Amino acid sequence: MNGKPLVSIVSAGLSKFGKLDGMYGREIFAEAAKEAYDRCPNLNPKKDIKALFVGHMGEAYEHQGHTGATVADWAGLLHVPATRTEAACASSGAALRVAIQAVLSGLSDVVMVGGVEKMTHRSTAEVTEYLAMASDFPYEQWQGMTFPGLYALMATAHMHDYGTAEKDLAMVAVKNHYHGSMNPKAHIQKEITLETAMTSRVVAWPLKLYDCSLITDGASCLILTKPELAKKYTDMPVNIVGSGQASDAIGLYERESLTSLAAAKIAAKQAYDMAGVKPEDVNVAEVHDCFTIAEIIAYEDLGFCKLGEGGRIVENGETRLGGRIPVNTSGGLKSKGHPVGATGTAQAYEMYLQLTGQADRRQVIGAKIGLTHNVGGSGATATVHIYRRD
Amino acid sequence: MNGKPLVSIVSAGLSKFGKLDGMYGREIFAEAAKEAYDRCPNLNPKKDIKALFVGHMGEAYEHQGHTGATVADWAGLLHVPATRTEAACASSGAALRVAIQAVLSGLSDVVMVGGVEKMTHRSTAEVTEYLAMASDFPYEQWQGMTFPGLYALMATAHMHDYGTAEKDLAMVAVKNHYHGSMNPKAHIQKEITLETAMTSRVVAWPLKLYDCSLITDGASCLILTKPELAKKYTDMPVNIVGSGQASDAIGLYERESLTSLAAAKIAAKQAYDMAGVKPEDVNVAEVHDCFTIAEIIAYEDLGFCKLGEGGRIVENGETRLGGRIPVNTSGGLKSKGHPVGATGTAQAYEMYLQLTGQADRRQVIGAKIGLTHNVGGSGATATVHIYRRD
Numbered sequence: 001m002n003g004k005p006l007v008s009i010v011s012a013g014l015s016k017f018g019k020l021d022g023m024y025g026r027e028i029f030a031e032a033a034k035e036a037y038d039r040c041p042n043l044n045p046k047k048d049i050k051a052l053f054v055g056h057m058g059e060a061y062e063h064q065g066h067t068g069a070t071v072a073d074w075a076g077l078l079h080v081p082a083t084r085t086e087a088a089c090a091s092s093g094a095a096l097r098v099a100i101q102a103v104l105s106g107l108s109d110v111v112m113v114g115g116v117e118k119m120t121h122r123s124t125a126e127v128t129e130y131l132a133m134a135s136d137f138p139y140e141q142w143q144g145m146t147f148p149g150l151y152a153l154m155a156t157a158h159m160h161d162y163g164t165a166e167k168d169l170a171m172v173a174v175k176n177h178y179h180g181s182m183n184p185k186a187h188i189q190k191e192i193t194l195e196t197a198m199t200s201r202v203v204a205w206p207l208k209l210y211d212c213s214l215i216t217d218g219a220s221c222l223i224l225t226k227p228e229l230a231k232k233y234t235d236m237p238v239n240i241v242g243s244g245q246a247s248d249a250i251g252l253y254e255r256e257s258l259t260s261l262a263a264a265k266i267a268a269k270q271a272y273d274m275a276g277v278k279p280e281d282v283n284v285a286e287v288h289d290c291f292t293i294a295e296i297i298a299y300e301d302l303g304f305c306k307l308g309e310g311g312r313i314v315e316n317g318e319t320r321l322g323g324r325i326p327v328n329t330s331g332g333l334k335s336k337g338h339p340v341g342a343t344g345t346a347q348a349y350e351m352y353l354q355l356t357g358q359a360d361r362r363q364v365i366g367a368k369i370g371l372t373h374n375v376g377g378s379g380a381t382a383t384v385h386i387y388r389r390d
Numbered sequence: 391m392n393g394k395p396l397v398s399i400v401s402a403g404l405s406k407f408g409k410l411d412g413m414y415g416r417e418i419f420a421e422a423a424k425e426a427y428d429r430c431p432n433l434n435p436k437k438d439i440k441a442l443f444v445g446h447m448g449e450a451y452e453h454q455g456h457t458g459a460t461v462a463d464w465a466g467l468l469h470v471p472a473t474r475t476e477a478a479c480a481s482s483g484a485a486l487r488v489a490i491q492a493v494l495s496g497l498s499d500v501v502m503v504g505g506v507e508k509m510t511h512r513s514t515a516e517v518t519e520y521l522a523m524a525s526d527f528p529y530e531q532w533q534g535m536t537f538p539g540l541y542a543l544m545a546t547a548h549m550h551d552y553g554t555a556e557k558d559l560a561m562v563a564v565k566n567h568y569h570g571s572m573n574p575k576a577h578i579q580k581e582i583t584l585e586t587a588m589t590s591r592v593v594a595w596p597l598k599l600y601d602c603s604l605i606t607d608g609a610s611c612l613i614l615t616k617p618e619l620a621k622k623y624t625d626m627p628v629n630i631v632g633s634g635q636a637s638d639a640i641g642l643y644e645r646e647s648l649t650s651l652a653a654a655k656i657a658a659k660q661a662y663d664m665a666g667v668k669p670e671d672v673n674v675a676e677v678h679d680c681f682t683i684a685e686i687i688a689y690e691d692l693g694f695c696k697l698g699e700g701g702r703i704v705e706n707g708e709t710r711l712g713g714r715i716p717v718n719t720s721g722g723l724k725s726k727g728h729p730v731g732a733t734g735t736a737q738a739y740e741m742y743l744q745l746t747g748q749a750d751r752r753q754v755i756g757a758k759i760g761l762t763h764n765v766g767g768s769g770a771t772a773t774v775h776i777y778r779r780d
Contacts (some may be wrong), residue, residue: 006772006776013770020506024527024528031622045535050460051635052637057455057475058449058451058455059448059449059450059476059523062527063523063527063531064478064523064526064527064771065447065448065475066476066477066478066525066640066766066767066770066771067479067522068476068477068484068525068637069477069638069639069640069653069767069771070476070526070770072637072641073637073638073639073640078635078637078638078654079636079637079638079653080636080654081487081635081636081637081657082477082637082771083476083477083484083487083488083635083771084476085473085474085475085476086449086455086456086458086473086475086476087456087458087459087473088444088455088459088473089454089472094458094473097471097473098473098488098491099493100495100497101488101492101495101497101498102489102491102493103495104494104495104497105490105491105492105493105494105495106492106493106494106497107494107633108491115522120669132454133449133453133454133456134456135717136454136460137414137452137453137454138414138616141453157578160650171490241511243497245441245471246468246469246470246471247458247459247462247463247467247468247470247471247472248444248459248463248468248469249459249468250456250459250460250463251461262469263459263642266469267471270435293457293481321583340397376456376459377456377459380456380459380460380474381458381459381472
């Protein structure tokens with residue numbers, strides 16, 4: 001707990017997550033921005049915000065690129081420099097790191113960072129194809145591989161190496177739907193039983209329907225500033241005290257391990273070291289549960305348990321609200337939903353709520369240190385950030 | 391000339407620009423990276439480079455997103471944090487600004503920044519469609535508008551307001567093909583006559599074939615570091631002393647002017663102010679000549695001449711090699727080519743050559759201060775950077 005704050009989050013916004021018919025992505029982003037502005041009456045957005053960074057994964061969904069300038073205008077920030085970042089499903093985790101650097105650089109005192117994706121107007125086949133662009137074209141896409149298949153390979157390897165069971169995967173879904181049932185902005189706000197998860201149809205064995213995250217529309221954003229300016233905007237800043245990012249080979253077949261993400265481990269080490277925090281210090285975390293196996297691997301990569309014990313700690317309830325380290329209190333990608341470009345900063349939004357005591361029925365009492373873990377593709381990008389309420 | 395250096399360019403690389411059959415974008419990027427590494431034997435890429443930012447406009451071309459991680463691996467930078475930026479044709483201009491901030495932030499001492507696009511394997515109709523994603527979907531694309539049409543509107547407005555003639559536009563093409571004829575990496579390395587340009591087929595009146603930039607494959611990159619570390623890597627650093635970026639409404643129809651880009655004017659003012667440089671101090675510039683009219687407007691937005699006089703200064707030869715302020719000595723987008731994501735840092739590559747006296751037959755003798763101007767879409771993004779050899 002000796003990490004110097006890099007930046008302070010002084011406000012945050014999240015659109016409703018779900019099937020938002022009739023809205024363009026830019027309008028959904030504006031909804032998130034409005035919440036951030038409403039929470040922060042001392043902020044004059046057009047005057048104070050000096051840069052905007054927005055994670056957006058796919059221009060295919062709306063046949064629309066140039067997302068930075070577009071959402072800047074819709075968020076009331078005409079003429080503000082605005083840049084889209086893309087790192088697959090870690091697009092806004094990467095935007096967050098870029099935004100932190102922008103503040104630290106001294107070029108931009110106050111920065112908006114967020115993410116957006118509009119997906120549900122497309123068919124499942126289209127979405128599957130567009131998402132696949134985050135995997136390797138010649139050696140994965142071209143062979144017919146899609147993301148459920150890639151994560152199924154990781155799941156079967158984990159089962160083989162560590163005895164992880166289909167039930168362990170299902171328990172992640174049960175927990176995250178329980179958490180999501182308490183999040184009024186979640187895409188699906190209902191609990192499910194273990195039986196529902198276990199008997200749902202197979203998508204790519206051992207992954208069943210309830211092992212997969214949701215195709216969702218949504219947007220998220222944060223307002224960041226220098227720690228010394230934070231009090232101008234809020235009495236309850238949340239400081240970001242650690243930031244890590246790493247890459248890996250894009251193709252799963254090229255990796256040294258199928259059961260651990262090297263990029264996530266490297267990013268986590270950077271973030272922990274920078275923050276002066278150990279895994280056991282973390283009170284609440286949002287991890288990238290694009291598939292249930294991904295959450296189990298995340299526990300291990302982040303040091304929340306030993307290698308191979310991810311299935312056990314979810315079965316024991318250690319990562320459930322009230323447990324040792326509640327994970328994905330928002331419902332995660334599994335129940336809150338996964339508008340891919342928006343996910344990284346949506347995780348940070350949950351940290352903002354948790355560390356300022358605004359998480360209502362899903363509040364982790366006394367949470368002081370939080371962590372977010374955002375993964376792109378099958379692990380070729382990972383970002384980890386650590387948050388602290390001082 | 392009192393601007394403090396923000397960062398130093400210690401090396402730079404450019405692939406051949408052209409129709410690079412049988413190469414993936416990642417391989418083209420590796421070619422640019424190799425040149426940058428070869429120029430800088432003191433650099434240990436894997437050990438020294440702490441972050442990579444890559445401008446890449448369209449995942450549709452190769453059905454491949456997640457470009458950051460992909461090119462990191464191909465450039466020998468496995469596990470280095472890598473993020474793609476997209477701001478239409480200003481994608482790597484935006485990457486450059488993000489990379490400057492990364493160095494200034496103190497989080498990354500040495501950074502690679504570049505851009506890449508593989509386009510020529512697609513049909514002209516496909517490329518036109520993919521490029522159009524940088525314009526507004528509901529009010530431009532949906533109406534059948536494409537970029538030649540948008541720039542034709544700007545050209546006719548400029549002709550109406552200032553008496554600019556079709557011949558002025560053609561003179562830009564003649565000049566840039568002359569410059570490109572001396573660039574061994576240019577896509578088209580031959581001079582053209584005024585008659586060739588004037589009598590080429592109409593694409594979108596008044597724009598003819600020779601008023602349009604090229605569909606090209608290519609990649610570019612720079613190695614940046616803190617000024618105080620530059621001498622470790624080179625005896626000839628080029629300092630970046632000004633950086634500006636701004637946005638505008640994505641739709642041309644929403645702008646206050648059709649004949650001037652507000653984003654470019656704002657970005658230029660920021661960069662000039664930061665650098666302590668005036669337009670008349672600039673010795674050489676690369677501007678965004680996606681269409682010939684765009685170069686004429688750039689002269690005016692950058693203060694190289696008064697409003698409405700852009701046509702006159704190209705006719706007078708003021709922007710030709712040997713003139714008052716040579717513009718697009720590389721051949722520009724018009725003759726060197728326009729692999730869209732690569733263009734911003736390819737402009738910076740030309741500045742690196744010019745300010746270190748390595749531009750061979752197209753050298754601007756004694757050039758000390760350079761400027762690059764990179765525009766996204768019809769002007770919803772613009773970045774301006776100023777370079778100085780100290």
